[in-house]
Amino acid sequence: MQKMLNIISNVLRGSANRNGAELVREGSRVVVASRTYADFTPQATFDIKKCDLHKLEEGPPLQAVLTREEGLQYYRTMQVMRRMELKADQLYKQKIIRGFCHLYDGQEACAVGIESGINRTDHLITAYRAHGYTLTRGGTVREIMAELTGRRGGIAKGKGGSMHMYAKHFYGGNGIVGAQVPLGAGVALACKYQGKNELCVCLYGDGAANQGQIFETYNMAALWKLPCIFICENNKYGMGTSVERAAASTDYYKRGDFIPGLRVDGMDILCVREATKFAAEHCRSGKGPILMELQTYRYHGHSMSDPGISYRTREEIQEVRSKSDPISLLKDRMISNNMASVEELKEIDVEVRKEIEDAAQFATTDPEPPLEDLCNHIFSNEPPMEVRGTNPWAKLKSIS
DSSP, X not given: OXXXXXXXXXXXXXXXXXXXXXXXXXXXXXXEOSXXXXXXXXXEEEEOOOOEEESOSOOSOSEEEEEHHHHHHHHHHHHHHHHXXXXXXXXXXXXXXXXXOOOOTTOHHHHHHHHTTSOTTSEEEOOSOOHHHHHHTTOOHHXXXXXXXXXXXXXXXXXXXXXXXXXXXXXXXXXSTTTHHHHHHHHHHHHHHHTSSOOEEEEEETTTTTOHXXXXXXXXXXXXXXXEEEEEEEOSEETTEEHHHHOSOOXXXXXXXXXXXXXXXXXXXXXXXXXXXXXXXXXXXTOOOEEEEEEOOOSSOXXXXXXXXXXXXXXXXXXXXXXXXXXXXXXXXXXXXXXXXXXXXXXXXXXHHHHHHHXXXXXXXXXXXXXXXXXXXXXXXXXXXXXXXXSTTOEEEEOX
């Protein structure tokens, strides 16, 4: 009897560091660990911040339901994004990643929240801060990291780099400021023309919000009632210029004028998700476009060539990290509502770090694309063709 009590005592003492129902067998005796998945709260309802509205009588709900499974999925995806960008920072400083590189850490709730509010068959186009969306649109960490290092296994076969990544229903990564907005409206026009009840999410930053082509696109989208969600990711700074110095009006959600708008807490994944669901329903019901402003923040500078502390203080960045970090907000919600344990989330962190390290190893050892691949994939589904090189006598071949 005493031996049995000792076994139970040892199992219970160790169960705090284990997840799920764990069976410990001692001969014919079976002891069940004290904490099982049934002990966790399967779902909870949270109050979320009210959105500011423009030309809307009603907005998204003030409460959001989160299931345990959703919470764990969101947490893991945001951690992958965060760790991936921190690894990219490291590889850039080692001169393994070259050229332009715009990191997304701090803005993870935007990408994951948007994706959880639309369908995978919907379409998405963004600017050059694109690594996070490449991941949520179906790209793998290995493909993204290999693209950053210009390797053959990259998602654009090593030819696109940081700014030009693509996946199914994902149209990049676009390097020209604001140019993706009219392209996104074109995708939305195709959605309406084909009648598939799909929509296009078109993202741009506060720095691009003053581009004339964006206002022209607003006008056309409103006239044609295109199913397009225009989303301004307002991370407070366009390159090294604060929004207050760059824009006479910083109410970006009102910039569509005749287009309805929402201003959303972009650091809270549940706020972003519910606002996106609301916007998607608006578009699918035939009401035309809608504009969302996500108030978010980037921890790195504009690009890797920008230290990010010449026009803002380290204290400002640290305050946002300590008070509004999107990953910490979700983590605190889940733990305080018994939806996950600290140990469980730490295990996810360990898995994510390993995934990132494995991807970085691949991205630094995979071969670079050979020269003969230089002109491939100019057109889709075309027979092989000759392409003129740097002079009339240099002939290259292009294969679809």
